Amino acid sequence: MRLRSAVLLSSVALAALALTGCSGDPAPEATPTSTAGAAGDLCGAALGEGASTDGLTVGGEVGATPTLDATLPLEIAEPSRLVVTEGDGDELAEGDWFEYSMAIFDATTGELAQAGGFGEHMVPIQASAQSGVGQLIGCATVGSRIAVTIPGSEQGAAAVYVIDVNDVVDLPTKAWGEDQTPVDGQPTVKLAKDGAPTITLPDTDAPTETVVTTLKKGDGAVVESGQDVLAQYTGVKWSDGSVFDSSWERGTPAPFNTAQVVAGFTKALEGQTVGSQVLVTMPPADGYGSVPGHELEKETLTFVVDILDAGSAIAAP
Template structure:
């Protein structure tokens, strides 16, 4: 990822820091299962179904009373305290959209309640004007209880999950939360984050590198031979999406590829890492952020970043970027939260 410092943690490590990079508004109870480190396995491509093993429904999940429409803040009531020995999940509304398979990045509206007291612990995506939050369907990133609430659920669905205390922690999280609590989770799976930009193609502009796309959306960038890069920041829209506008600042999910104008070589990309990359616009070099802010979700943009809008005179030697190197990024803007 084109971060200001260090130049880029691995996608896997970056995903382990969702609490800071994506600012998912779930308390540590929900996020404590996020892991980090280079040994973390990559999930499969977004939207992949894979083998789904999900909790069966039971008297606890069936007994939670949830009213309200899908994507509207639910009214939730249940007898307290709930004694939860194993996690149960009931589907309240069965959607017909794409399935949130293992490894998928899903747009979700979610509310979490203390199963002992009935009090709301936290929610995300239900406030007026709030976009859904993005959650990866993988216990590499979230505690099993959160994953169980959305795994293998068709878009348009609402589930209620009664998660055991054991499923709301991991060995790593246990160091942070010695007394995990069983919870009730109401989750609306809104949609699956695509793996490439889906906007309407726009005519290319003069002075920009050419971009060719593979069937899966991965770009190949060709720098015009013998051409000096511009000295100022340049932005080109190759696909115009019809989704929400990226505000400033914003938490975004993207696919990207970075090419060094001097060498013509790719120095970094999310393609081939298994899943789109989430981060905050205030965590990246200025030119990268400026390329996205004000654009619409579903768009693909090309940005030419001079050193002053990138890594400056110091460059990033570990990425093969010198202090005078101009960078080119192709960015597919997939979601904003």
């Protein structure tokens, strides 16, 4: 059995593992695209146990940074999953957003390579049988600790993931901040009842520098450099006003890291507060102008972004 390719990206947070396609790709993405799909069998999507989980011992309490004990190097022929601790909370259901912690161990040396969420907030991810999350987590109960062995590939070395399912959360679907005074000359935004924006561009020349306007000011934490963010967004081309990308149309927010998007998007998010809605117009130089041959290489782009959450990224200990 093989994992979907997105699950093998062992250098980023589980959100990115399952929901994005970023792993050192030289072409930056404005926002990653979610792979969450139709409702499915979340329990049935989970990986089974295998030879590489036999004799694998994970120490420590759920919620604390784990330890790994195994005969090394760990031989991993195929991905396998082991329930280390079964929690006594509710079982995850398709579409649930849940908070988690994760540690990644090198399967050759046993050393802790990356960790996050142990004593710090990370953005939640969505349980879906249609994405890698379903294979890694399945329908685990809240309070569970799961270990997953991943064979080496072109995307990364063989690894052991230890994932704690901390809590199911009621994720906001749109920005909730206080409306700010509109700025003359900027694109106008009309919101549907569900919060989805319609962007109308002014009949003027496109700006030559990135312009950021706060439409709603949230009361959450400040988005810091290099953090993971969960957002709703719609992007239009200044050349004709057409929508070229929208999380609203896909039906689920998108996770990404502020250091792994185009420069204009980074400028729009860092320093803003969670709960805010931001309008940003970026010239090609801050968009895809540095990516020869990209379909948006010469386009000035305008986005409306609702910042739903922000948190620490998986990092080396």
